[in-house]
Amino acid sequence: MLKAPDGSVATPLPGAWITFTPKSGSPLRLSRTTPFNKVVWAKVPAAPNSARSTAISLIMSRIYSYALRPRSLQRVWVNVEKGTSAPMSDQELIHRIALSLLKGIGPVHARNLVAYCGGVDPIFTDRRLKNTLEKVPGIGPKLVASITDRSVLQAAEKELAYLRAHRIRALFYLDSDYPRRLKQADDAPVILFVKGEADLDATHMVSIVGTRTPTEPGKRLCMDLVEGLKACQATIVSGLAYGIDIVAHRQALKNDLPTIGCVAHGLDRLYPSDHAATAKEMIEKGALVSELTSGSPFAPGNFPARNRVIAGLSDCTIVVESGPKGGSLITTDIASSYDREVFAFPGRPTDARSEGCNRLIQQNKAALITSAQDVITLMEWLPKKKKAPVQAALFTELLPDEQTLVDIIKAQGSAHIDELCVRSQWAQGKVAGLLLNMEFNGVIRSLPGKMYQVN
Structure with a gap:
């Protein structure tokens, strides 16, 4: 078993220890002498937050730039030590x-x-x-x-x-507080400006989009949808535009749900101005976001970029009403490209404002829904029933070797298979077989990373 210079156990492969000492204003670089086909240990010592927050991403960037292009590294092992906080310059x-x-x-x-x-x-x-x-x-x-x-x-x-x-936050794509869902998109904004204190990493994020000229039944459908999503405390995301967007935002505020408005201009203005009162309330109970700096005017060409932020912030996108063309369908295409779920309400075949929804469903680009409950069920957001734990003590037929492993696991709460092999001094094949049998019988359960815990 191989140990890194700080005593931490690492994978048993040869490698080189590379120490990074990030300081405010100093770039992090991966050495051009990094060995190919070897383990790279990258240790990031205590440093100001401004440096540590980007350390891992920059290390990976350098690895991709210098190492992965010609060949491949078998493993990257990174250890980040805690450091003192310091404001970014x-x-x-x-x-x-x-x-x-x-x-x-x-x-x-x-x-x-x-x-x-x-x-x-x-x-x-x-x-x-x-x-x-x-x-x-x-x-x-x-x-x-x-x-x-x-x-x-x-x-x-x-x-x-x-x-x-104006108390606007600027979230950079390498920062730890940059929205995690949006960060997964390759074309996510480099910087996101946020006015308001909404949690952009809330447990459930739902974007609701649709036509700017909805029918009265469509408005009612949107209102019922938002009200139903209160059951899972979803954060509602939309574009603050006329129609379905503003209905979704206002209904979220009415139901005390956080709501986020993604705009296609700088945060020093608002389009349409008719929604200024709603936007002000959203800042207090949610947020407005944009990737554009102040002074950036409203322009139709900004809408596709704005739509990717709506889709990228959310777990799923729901279309309430939509014609055969428009921004709603662009948003659903982007959401699908991000591997996010897309849902749509069906409408009458003769209704032009349902043509887009019906086509999405017909082409299997969206799942058909009729209520918020459908969304909650399909997204598996239902409260999970707790299973009664199976007490190992109740198993009187545990083999002596099985009991030995159970005792080791119980002594420390959880244990890695390698540690069980070392502590028991048995071969991994034997230990794996015993663990599999006990897991099948409900005595233990496996955790990520080949860890095991007693039920």
Whole structure:
């Protein structure tokens, strides 16, 4: 059994110990001498939160950049030590905002740029990288010129002042508080601006979309849906637009459910202005989010990008009413590409505002639902009944060897199969067979990572 330099047990393969010492403003880099086809141990010592929060992601970025491309690493073993908290410097925040302001670069290319440079700060501070940035996929001469343009940093400084004056959070994609569901999307915004204190990682997140000109039955259907979702305390996500969007938001507020509005402009304005009162209440009981900086105007071209945020924040997307075309169907396509569930209410074949829903169901792009209960059931959000634990003491026919393993597991709450082999001094094949038999009889249960626990 192999031990890492700090005494932690690691996989029994040869490797190299690589120590990272992240400091505020300093990039993390994986050594170009990293051994191929070996174990990489990456230890991140105590450091300010601003560095530690990005350490793992940056380490993985460097591994992909330098190691996985030509060959493959068999295992990456990372140990993150706890450190003291420290606020992120203004310069770091400015660089993050500036990255989102660069013209001609999308989320995917921005990630490539961060990975290549070993962090955000070097993009704007390391002049040695200027001549090599064009080698990054998707980065051309114009973008390199914009990176060195001081006006981008000046605009970012102005934006930071606005964010602080209006209590707006800026969540960066490498941060631990960036929404975990959205983070799974390859094209997720590099930075997300949030006004309000809603939990973007709530247990159940449901996006509700639909036509801007719903029928009265459609509005009633949406209201009943939101009211029914109160049973699982779902957070309602939508786009604050006319029609189904605003009905969903207002009904969520009425039922004391958190609701999040994703807008297609900066958070210094609101479109449509008719929804200003609702938006103000949402900030108090939910949140408004946007990937666009203040001053960014409302523009139809922003809607598809906004729709991916709606889909990315949610566990599932529900279409209440929709015509044959429109933003709702774009959102469902995005949700499907993110491997999220899509549901739709059926409508009369002769109703144009149900044509989109009916087509989604007909083409198996959405599951048919008739109520909130269908959503809760299909998403398996029903309260799970607790099974009565089977007490090992009740099994009088435990073999002596089985009892030995049970005693070892009970002594420490849970145990890994390797530890059971060491403590019992038996071969792994024998231990595995005994564990399988006891699991079948309900004496023990297996946990992730080949761990076992007594029932």
